[in-house]
Amino acid sequence: MKCTLTISLFFVLTFHSFAQELSVFSGFWAPEYYQDDVKISKQEAKSLLLSYQPSEQFWKKKITNETLFYVSTVAQLGFTIWTINELSNDGNNGNAAAPAGLLGTLVLSAIFLNNTGKNAKKAILTYNAQFDNRTTTFRLVPVGNTNGLGLALKF
Numbered sequence: 180m181k182c183t184l185t186i187s188l189f190f191v192l193t194f195h196s197f198a199q200e201l202s203v204f205s206g207f208w209a210p211e212y213y214q215d216d217v218k219i220s221k222q223e224a225k226s227l228l229l230s231y232q233p234s235e236q237f238w239k240k241k242i243t244n245e246t247l248f249y250v251s252t253v254a255q256l257g258f259t260i261w262t263i264n265e266l267s268n269d270g271n272n273g274n275a276a277a278p279a280g281l282l283g284t285l286v287l288s289a290i291f292l293n294n295t296g297k298n299a300k301k302a303i304l305t306y307n308a309q310f311d312n313r314t315t316t317f318r319l320v321p322v323g324n325t326n327g328l329g330l331a332l333k334f
Contacts, residue, residue: 200307201227203299210299228302231309237302241295248291255284 199215201224212224219227228238258281265277322331 200310201303203303228306231306233309234302234306237298237305241298241302244291244294244298248288248295251284251287251291255281255288258284 202213202215203210203224204213205211209221212219212221214223214227225238228234258277262277262281265274318333319330320333322329
């Protein structure tokens with residue numbers, strides 16, 4: 180009984196779990212955030228990412244790029260309406276400003292959307308990297324001596 184209690188106490192103390200890693204998956208409307216197998220809200224994921232300084236920088240860049248994406252998308256919508264208006268006029272004089280603006284804002288939107296995804300990915304990977312260097316205080320090694328073969332705990 181005393182041996183069983185000692186062994187169970189040993190395993191409980193050595194296999195203490197640390198904070199879990201963060202994962203993100205595409206949802207139908209928005210990304211879904213998970214901490215191990217538990218779904219968490221975007222606000223909880225944001226607070227986790229902002230609590231760790233290196234991932235906070237990437238997350239703030241993600242927010243900035245996301246805002247710029249929305250602004251350029253609204254500008255793209257304006258240029259689309261202007262282009263449709265120019266094309267529907269009977270006296271079309273070949274004004275290239277509207278299609279050029281449409282194309283320019285399309286390229287900008289694509290760049291900002293790509294940077295948003297990259298920075299979100301970097302923020303999550305940086306946050307998860309803090310858990311990679313955690314090692315256990317012991318490991319099992321095979322041992323062979325005059326008494327036979329076995330496993331030993333190496334500290």
